[in-house]
Amino acid sequence: MTIEHHPPEELIARFAAGRLDPAEHIVIAAHVAMCARCRRFVAAFERLGGAALEAAEPAALAAGACDAAMARIDAGDTVPAVPRSRRAEASGLPRTLDYYEIGRVRRVAPGLTMRPIVVPGATKSRAFLLMADPGTRMLEHTHTETELTCVLQGSFSHEGGRFGPGDFDLGDETIDHRPAVGSDMPCVCLVAMSGKLRINGLLGRLIEPFIRL
Amino acid sequence: MMTVLLQRRISGHGRRSGSLAKRWPRVKERPEIAVDWSGLIAQIALRGDREAFRRLFEFFAPRVKGYLLRTGSSEAEAEEIAQETMIALWRKADRFDPATSGAVAWIYTIARNLRIDAVRRGRRAKRMLQDIEAEYRPEPVESTETTHGRSQEAAHVEAALQRLPVQQSEIIRLSFLEERPHSEIAALLGIPLGTVKSRVRLAMNRLRELLDDLK
Ligand SMILES: [Zn+2]
Numbered sequence: 200m201t202i203e204h205h206p207p208e209e210l211i212a213r214f215a216a217g218r219l220d221p222a223e224h225i226v227i228a229a230h231v232a233m234c235a236r237c238r239r240f241v242a243a244f245e246r247l248g249g250a251a252l253e254a255a256e257p258a259a260l261a262a263g264a265c266d267a268a269m270a271r272i273d274a275g276d277t278v279p280a281v282p283r284s285r286r287a288e289a290s291g292l293p294r295t296l297d298y299y300e301i302g303r304v305r306r307v308a309p310g311l312t313m314r315p316i317v318v319p320g321a322t323k324s325r326a327f328l329l330m331a332d333p334g335t336r337m338l339e340h341t342h343t344e345t346e347l348t349c350v351l352q353g354s355f356s357h358e359g360g361r362f363g364p365g366d367f368d369l370g371d372e373t374i375d376h377r378p379a380v381g382s383d384m385p386c387v388c389l390v391a392m393s394g395k396l397r398i399n400g401l402l403g404r405l406i407e408p409f410i411r412l
Numbered sequence: 413m414m415t416v417l418l419q420r421r422i423s424g425h426g427r428r429s430g431s432l433a434k435r436w437p438r439v440k441e442r443p444e445i446a447v448d449w450s451g452l453i454a455q456i457a458l459r460g461d462r463e464a465f466r467r468l469f470e471f472f473a474p475r476v477k478g479y480l481l482r483t484g485s486s487e488a489e490a491e492e493i494a495q496e497t498m499i500a501l502w503r504k505a506d507r508f509d510p511a512t513s514g515a516v517a518w519i520y521t522i523a524r525n526l527r528i529d530a531v532r533r534g535r536r537a538k539r540m541l542q543d544i545e546a547e548y549r550p551e552p553v554e555s556t557e558t559t560h561g562r563s564q565e566a567a568h569v570e571a572a573l574q575r576l577p578v579q580q581s582e583i584i585r586l587s588f589l590e591e592r593p594h595s596e597i598a599a600l601l602g603i604p605l606g607t608v609k610s611r612v613r614l615a616m617n618r619l620r621e622l623l624d625d626l627k
Contacts, residue, residue: 208616212588217524221532225547232551239623241548242513242569244588247581248524249516251589257474258481260491265469268498269462293551298543320532 202234202365206347210369211237215244222324222391225316226347226367228295229389233365291352292328293389301328310335310380316389324393331355331388335380344394346370353386355379447471449515450508457505469498476523483591489530497523500541511563521548572622580615587612 205211206227213219214227231237261267292301302315310332318326324345331337333353348368355362357376362368370376372394380386452468455461473494480490500522508518525544533540573581586597587608594608603611 208620212584212616216588216591217528218588218591224528228547232547232549235550236624238550239565239569239572240620242566243573243619243623244584245521246514246517246569246573247585248520248589249514249518250581251585252472252475252479252520252523253516255475255479255482258478258490260473260477260494264473264491264495265466265498268469268473268495268502269465271495271499272502294549295547295551297546 201363202230202236202367204360204362204366204368205234205237206230206367207369208240210347211240212244215241216248220321220323220391220393221318222316222321222326222393223347225295225299225318225326226349226389226391229293229349229351230365230367232293232295291387293351296389304330311337324391326389326391329388329390331380331386333380333384333386334382335386337378337380340376341372342370342392342394343372345392347391349389351387351389353384354381355386355388356381449519450510453501453505453508453515453518454510456502457508465498465502468501472501472519473498476519480523480527483589485527493523493526493530496526500526509562512566569623572619572625575622576615576619580611580618583608583611583615584619 210219210223210227211231214224214231219227231241296316300317302317304312304314307313307329312330314328314330316326316328324347328351329348331353337355346369348362348370350362350364350366350368352364354364355378357378359368359376361381447467449468449471452461452464455464456468476497477490477494480493481487485493497519501519504522508515513521525541525548528544529537529541532544583597583601586592586600587594592600594612595605597608598605601608
């Protein structure tokens with residue numbers, strides 16, 4: 200599996216600093232988990248983060264904070280286990296999604312379905328899985344804001360190239376694309392989207408109200 | 413102790429540039445001989461060494477708090493996360509692997525994950541972290557990496573950072589880790605606002621190149 204398309208460095212940097220919108224965070228997490236190259240970038244950032252921490256202006260804690268911490272440790276203030284979500288084991292979804300509740304399959308358009316992902320704390324974007332039948336040709340569209348995509352299975356192509364498992368694609372208002380799904384197998388993508396899809400052309404304008412994304 | 417070294421280099425640069433010198437006055441207070449933080453963490457793992465914990469707490473808790481205040485946390489949140497970072501350090505001490513990340517970077521990731529947790533679950537909720545940690549882990553498909561492979565990988569990353577010019581690691585830190593607005597960075601470094609953006613870009617590209625070269 201060769202990953203050819205990576206997220207822009209700025210997004211990986213904000214992921215490493217823990218400052219991405221939660222929906223965007225899970226898309227970058229899925230890519231980074233599959234991509235050794237970007238993991239190295241995250242590791243470098245974490246080291247720079249350590250340097251920033253060391254250089255930070257110290258701010259005194261409340262008196263007795265260390266004893267209080269030890270008391271909490273002694274009291275065996277245990278950490279509860281996070282329940283894993285009930286997603287189907289066989290679904291082949293990345294482990295980074297293990298703890299997310301994933302909604303029911305909804306039909307979007309012919310050959311296209313989606314499953315919303317419940318993302319706590321997301322304000323800017325929403326996340327979902329997008330499933331397309333082999334050979335589906337999407338309508339030419341643009342985005343009013345941004346769309347982050349990580350391919351989990353199958354492939355799609357557009358003028359930016361071919362995108363297979365692990366590949367990352369960024370769409371924004373400047374990109375006019377019309378992805379075509381590979382003909383050999385269904386394509387599953389993890390998507391974080393802010394703003395709206397805008398379908399181009401007359402047909403697009405007619406059906407736009409019916410596209411449920 | 414790459415991070416310590418890096419810190420020294422950056423600090424040295426800071427002293428020269430006047431406006432930055434003020435930002436690192438405590439460099440002098442730092443012990444000349446680097447403290448073996450990893451060794452102290454190992455002592456906690458091996459025998460629940462409270463003295464080691466206290467030393468780590470005294471150095472890191474105020475810095476975690478200071479760092480969080482600097483990057484927008486409230487006083488209460490920063491205090492809470494600083495304390496929880498140290499409690500998590502105690503609990504996870506046996507899982508710390510000095511070969512794969514420096515102690516300081518490891519503590520940074522704990523604080524980062526706790527802050528993500530606070531955003532997701534609210535400040536008052538019980539901290540859990542397993543889910544967030546799972547989001548920074550390699551997917552099993554590629555995790556055939558051995559301990560040897562992991563430490564080699566860590567050495568590559570460290571070597572790349574050593575080769576990153578000080579000016580570039582500094583601008584990355586100011587922009588992404590200290591989250592300063594570009595206008596503030598421009599004032600700090602005494603460069604035009606427009607230059608900040610291009611320097612950030614250049615620094616990121618350079619870091620990528622250095623990391624790619626070391627394959
Ligand atoms: Zn990548």
